[in-house]
Amino acid sequence: MSDTAVPAEAPSSTPYSLAHEVARRRTFAIISHPDAGKTTLTEKLLLFGGAINLAGQVKAKGERRNTRSDWMKIERDRGISVVTSVMTFEFDGLVFNLLDTPGHEDFSEDTYRTLTAVDSAVMVIDAAKGIEARTRKLFEVCRLRDIPIITFINKMDRESRDTFDLLDEIEKTLALDTTPMTWPVGRGRDFLGTYDVLDGGVRLLEGGGAKTGAAEQISIEELGKRHANLDVAAVKEELELATEACKPFDLEAFREGHLTPVYFGSALRNFGVGDLLQGLGRYAPPPRAQESNLRKIAADEPKMSAFVFKIQANMDPNHRDRIAFARLCSGKLTRGMKAKLVRTGKAMPLSSPQFFFAQDRSVADEAFAGDVVGIPNHGTLRIGDTLTEGEDVTFIGVPSFAPEIVRRVRLGDAMKAKKLKEALQQMSEEGVVQVFRPRDGAPALVGVVGPLQLDVLKARLEAEYQLPVDFEVSEFQLARWISSDDRKKLDTFIANNGSSIADDVDGDPVYLAKNEFYLGYTRDRAEGIVFSEIKDVK
Ligand code: G4P
Numbered sequence: 001m002s003d004t005a006v007p008a009e010a011p012s013s014t015p016y017s018l019a020h021e022v023a024r025r026r027t028f029a030i031i032s033h034p035d036a037g038k039t040t041l042t043e044k045l046l047l048f049g050g051a052i053n054l055a056g057q058v059k060a061k062g063e064r065r066n067t068r069s070d071w072m073k074i075e076r077d078r079g080i081s082v083v084t085s086v087m088t089f090e091f092d093g094l095v096f097n098l099l100d101t102p103g104h105e106d107f108s109e110d111t112y113r114t115l116t117a118v119d120s121a122v123m124v125i126d127a128a129k130g131i132e133a134r135t136r137k138l139f140e141v142c143r144l145r146d147i148p149i150i151t152f153i154n155k156m157d158r159e160s161r162d163t164f165d166l167l168d169e170i171e172k173t174l175a176l177d178t179t180p181m182t183w184p185v186g187r188g189r190d191f192l193g194t195y196d197v198l199d200g201g202v203r204l205l206e207g208g209g210a211k212t213g214a215a216e217q218i219s220i221e222e223l224g225k226r227h228a229n230l231d232v233a234a235v236k237e238e239l240e241l242a243t244e245a246c247k248p249f250d251l252e253a254f255r256e257g258h259l260t261p262v263y264f265g266s267a268l269r270n271f272g273v274g275d276l277l278q279g280l281g282r283y284a285p286p287p288r289a290q291e292s293n294l295r296k297i298a299a300d301e302p303k304m305s306a307f308v309f310k311i312q313a314n315m316d317p318n319h320r321d322r323i324a325f326a327r328l329c330s331g332k333l334t335r336g337m338k339a340k341l342v343r344t345g346k347a348m349p350l351s352s353p354q355f356f357f358a359q360d361r362s363v364a365d366e367a368f369a370g371d372v373v374g375i376p377n378h379g380t381l382r383i384g385d386t387l388t389e390g391e392d393v394t395f396i397g398v399p400s401f402a403p404e405i406v407r408r409v410r411l412g413d414a415m416k417a418k419k420l421k422e423a424l425q426q427m428s429e430e431g432v433v434q435v436f437r438p439r440d441g442a443p444a445l446v447g448v449v450g451p452l453q454l455d456v457l458k459a460r461l462e463a464e465y466q467l468p469v470d471f472e473v474s475e476f477q478l479a480r481w482i483s484s485d486d487r488k489k490l491d492t493f494i495a496n497n498g499s500s501i502a503d504d505v506d507g508d509p510v511y512l513a514k515n516e517f518y519l520g521y522t523r524d525r526a527e528g529i530v531f532s533e534i535k536d537v538k
Contacts, residue, residue: 018332018368019300025370026284027097027327029114031139032124033132037154040267041124042087042098047270048277049089049096085310085325086372088355094281097372108134109401109431109449110310112141113383116398117309117327117372120148120284122276123260124267127153127160130169139174144534145397146257148285151178152276157205157266159188163238167246167262177259179249182275183242184264185223185235192223192230194264194272195239205271255285287370290329292386292393297330299369304331304339306373307395308385311430313460322430323354323374324381329395333367339387341380342394348387352376382429400504402479402533403434403447406512407454407471410443416467420444423465428505433457436479436502436510439494445502445512446471447479476500476512478519480531483509489528497522508535 032038087098099118101111115121121142123135142149153166160166167178182194185202193204201217220239224232253259261279265272287299290307297305310325333339338347353367354374367373375381384398411420424444428435433454434447448454454471461467481504484490494501494509500522502510511531513519523531 018302021095021332021368022299022370023286024093025095025097025287025368026120026280027099027118027287027370027372028120028122028280028284029099029101029118030122030124031101031111031115031135031142031149033126033129033134036124036126036129036132036135037267038124041122041152041154041273042100044267044270044273045096045098045277046087046089048273049091085312085374088371091277092281095371096277096280097370099372107450107453108137109453111138112401113309113398113431115141115147116145117307117325118147119286119288119370120150120280122280123149123151125151125153125166125170127155127166127264128158130161130166131173136173139176143257144399148254148257148283149176149260150276150279150284151260151262152267152272153262153264154267156184156187156191156194156264156272157269160184160191163187163242163264164245170260170262176257177247177253178262179247179259180242180262180264181249181279182262182264182272183239185220186230190229191266192227194275195220196275197243203272203275205266205269249283251283254283287329290395291397292395294393297393297395299330301330302332303389303391304333304337305329305386305388305391305393305395306333306339307387307398308375308381308383309398311381311383313430322377322379322381324377324385325372325374326381326387328367328369328371328373330369331389332369333371333373335365337389340390340392342386342388342392343382345392348377348380350375350387379426379429383431400434400481400535401449402481404449405451405454406436406445406447406474406476406479408443408445408474410470410472412468412470419465420461420467420469423461423467425505427457427460432460434479435505436512438499438502438512440499442499445474445476445479475514477515478513479510480513480519480533481508481535482511483530483532484528486528493526493529504535 030038030041085100087100089096099114101114123139125131125135139149151170163184167180170176170178181197183197184191184194186192191205193202195202202220202223203217220232220235224230247259249261250259254261261283263272263276263279265276267273289296289298306326306328308324308326311322313322333350333353335353336351338349341348386394411417424435427433436445436447438445446457458469461469482490482493497511500512502512504510513522
């Protein structure tokens with residue numbers, strides 16, 4: 001790719017200080033509503049970084065078009081997308097880790113957890129549609145963790161909504177200030193390019209070079225000469241208005257999650273992508289300090305620490321391998337080192353941690369805070385696990401979300417109950433579904449966000465454990481984690497609500513309710529008890 005893909009002053013083989021390596025990392029995800037252009041933008045970002053040679057390799061297309069009966073295809077697509085679970089590329093002396101999130105909303109739990117492993121996010125918006133449901137939901141998850149957001153308004157080459165309108169919508173619906181870093185000149189068929197608010201000048205859509213960010217850049221007057229129909233005065237007026245109406249960029253407000261810089265472009269036409277990448281490099285934060293149960297751990301601390309935010313099984317159907325994706329929070333991981341799995345206290349050799357480059361994975365010799373490595377294992381690691389060089393700290397903040405669908409698992413063969421219990425435990429540790437075990441001994445309940453998760457569970461139980469199961473509608477529809485500052489109060493509540501109490505995968509108590517009405521009724525009378533929809537987010 002371009003010369004800038006490999007920094008002249010920073011060949012990747014040169015050993016750098018840990019602080020330097022950490023400072024040059026940008027770990028981010030893309031959030032968007034299906035069809036807004038996430039896949040296309042991902043491809044174009046990778047092209048910039050030279051990580052792939054041809055666009056169109058990122059993901060099997062059509063994932064979003066799947067229907068329920070297509071679960072096998074979904075799994076297959078997930079299998080493909082696991083390779084793209086994290087895509088690392090270098091640009092301008094910086095190392096970018098782009099964490100992919102599943103396209104299908106039934107797997108949004110995966111997405112939520114992935115967002116715990118990033119330091120910033122790019123929000124892609126379709127210029128014709130504005131903020132859509134899924135974007136809003138994912139944005140809220142980012143806000144829970146104060147993740148700074150960079151906005152990319154995509155599809156500017158097509159009919160789009162009024163620019164002020166779009167910005168206003170972001171401000172109002174997301175309560176987020178906006179600062180346009182570029183400004184579109186013309187819209188739809190008349191879209192000519194973007195005005196660079198900081199540097200001045202219009203970058204042209206036509207004219208090549210857009211890939212390296214070195215697209216032809218001319219003054220508005222010059223643009224007017226080339227396009228007789230362009231009302232130069234009107235364009236200037238709009239730009240003046242934009243400058244007056246919008247807040248100037250404020251790095252601190254952005255990093256705190258109060259303000260989003262906005263870029264306009266067309267992923268399909270590879271336009272504006274360079275600006276976005278430069279913005280990410282300049283403004284997006286390097287790896288942040290991470291909260292643990294004991295203290296905040298800074299990314300440039302010398303000792304390695306990491307947490308598992310995603311597990312992918314069956315990557316290769318011939319080998320039952322399982323990859324745990326771990327985000328490094330501090331220090332440096334070296335191949336062959338022994339890490340401590342804090343949950344069990346046991347040592348775990350990291351003999352073949354893996355890196356992912358677009359379509360390939362390769363063994364990682366070393367990785368730094370901010371990077372994501374895949375750790376092959378056979379069920380030792382579970383979501384939320386912390387790995388350290390010995391310190392007994394546990395990272396917090398890998399969330400579980402209250403399920404939207406609750407079902408009871410029915411097993412045809414009662415003799416296999418023990419096997420089912422083990423299998424469900426495994427599946428819940430992998431994050432496939434949540435499992436709730438009623439304290440009154442009734443069969444286990446499973447909770448999911450989307451129905452496809454149930455299809456995947458059923459198929460995997462059958463294929464991997466030879467357990468044919470069915471799901472029945474349960475008398476319970478809602479599950480909430482319960483806690484209290486007062487242990488006695490919690491114990492009393494549990495004792496009084498015996499048949500509605502279950503344990504989750506970690507043994508934490510959950511209150512099961514028939515519906516919202518019952519939940520509200522109980523909650524109003526349960527003084528001192530906290531009912532949570534999200535577990536483990538501070
Ligand atoms: P997603 O991952 O967010 O779901 O979106 P994806 O990139 O797959 O894009 C959805 C559709 O929008 C695709 O068209 C894609 O080509 C188109 N698209 C993406 N960016 C732009 C853009 O900047 N301008 C225009 N005009 N279109 C864009 P499709 O017809 O559904 O798929 P395909 O058959 O073209 O691949």
